[in-house]
Amino acid sequence: MARDIFVLIVVGSVLTTGLLTACNHQSGTRNPESMSVADPAGPMCDPPATKLNPTKPAGDSYVVAQAATNWVPKINDREPSNPPRLAAGFTWIPGGSYWMGSEEPNMPDARPLHRVYVDGFWMNKTAVTNEQFSKFVTATGYVTVAEIAPSAQDFPGAPPENLVAGSVVFSPPAHAVPLNNHFAWWTYVRGANWRHPEGPDSNIKSRMNHPVVHIAYRDAVAYCAWREARLPTEAEFEFAARGGLDRKRYDWGDEFETNGKHMANTFQGHFPDHNTGEDGYVGTAPVASFPPNGFGLYDISGNVWEWTSDWYRADYYQTLAANGEVAINPKGPMDSFDPSELRVAKRVQRGGSFLCTDQYCSRYVPGGRGKGDPDTGTNHLGFRCVY
């Protein structure tokens, strides 16, 4: 996003008009320019009002799929041969081969479908909760990115009063707004962080079993390392999310509801101004409030976006598919490329959140991809670990 927009909308609304000199961002620090967190925060997540039809794939990926119709995905044996020692809170994902990506016509970066194999691994059954993250912080004294003010060294020339700790919070407008400007519903809030998800006046006392949010990439990496684990690759995440199903639109099948019940915490109503909470939640839900998928994973779709370890490139799947081989344990590209925001190197986020809706962003489906600046958290972004 353009620096001037950031300055006008974000800095101007929270700090003072002006001068955080976001273009001087250096690696390893928060980039306040990067409000372009995972959609629906990103610039035009999906074209609105797109009606999806999972039974009729279209475009280049369809050609690839037709050419390889004899290739059948295979799930490995369900039990690990050597159960490792850290299994509490984790479930075994057996590994195997699958068709990765999505044929949704409004997700060009998720096409084409391509063949992937991943080894088995252990994965957190739920996103990491506030209670779990609290134990980590108590044990280690870790301070998250959102709790640290941007430094004058990293943003030379910025007035000191502008260098305040905070994070990006969903702040819905009171009325309908055009969906081509996500600044209408995102605000940089001074003092927002994992302990205060909506800002200093909020807290997590009644939300200890909710997923921790306002987590930057390095916060997630640090927590997983403390658990002697790591973040999943994007390929691992999607394999796990599909729960053994082959090319279904949702983690649980092809229908949005099962027996009239919501299967994930998403957004109902009119985005972004009116969330009816028909599924029971207008914000995050306690983890495991919805049924698990075929691998026993909760909220692998919806609730909060989750970090993966891959760099984001919009053309990565094209590269893998062009090889003509099954990609074995792909770990992502060597660098990042987001044509909608060239100056920001991003990591892949997956799973979607309580803000996902087909009106604006349907990327909570298992093949859908999100992306975000590693130094930027929001109140709908968390993570889980694997090993």
Ligand SMILES: [Ca+2]
């Ligand atoms: Ca909801």
